[in-house]
Amino acid sequence: MMEEYYKILDKNVIARRDGFLSASIYDPRTGWAPDTEHILADRLTGYDGEEIGSTDTLLQVETITKAEALRLISA
Numbered sequence: 422m423m424e425e426y427y428k429i430l431d432k433n434v435i436a437r438r439d440g441f442l443s444a445s446i447y448d449p450r451t452g453w454a455p456d457t458e459h460i461l462a463d464r465l466t467g468y469d470g471e472e473i474g475s476t477d478t479l480l481q482v483e484t485i486t487k488a489e490a491l492r493l494i495s496a
Contacts, residue, residue, distance in 0.1 A: 426490035429460055431481040435490050436461040447494050 464482035
């Protein structure tokens with residue numbers, strides 16, 4: 422699987438899906454770190470803490486290109 426990049430709109434962070442069950446969140450202070458809080462997975466499945474498929478949660482993630490991700494994290 423190729424890396425996929427996302428902008429998490431409600432948290433204003435950049436995420437990267439590295440594999441089927443592996444994701445990272447970009448922290449400007451430390452760089453890429455494992456997404457141990459499942460921020461990306463929750464938004465991709467629409468999990469709002471109670472149920473899966475929540476439209477509000479699904480709309481909080483935007484797919485972006487690697488170039489866009491690199492531009493955003495270097496700004």
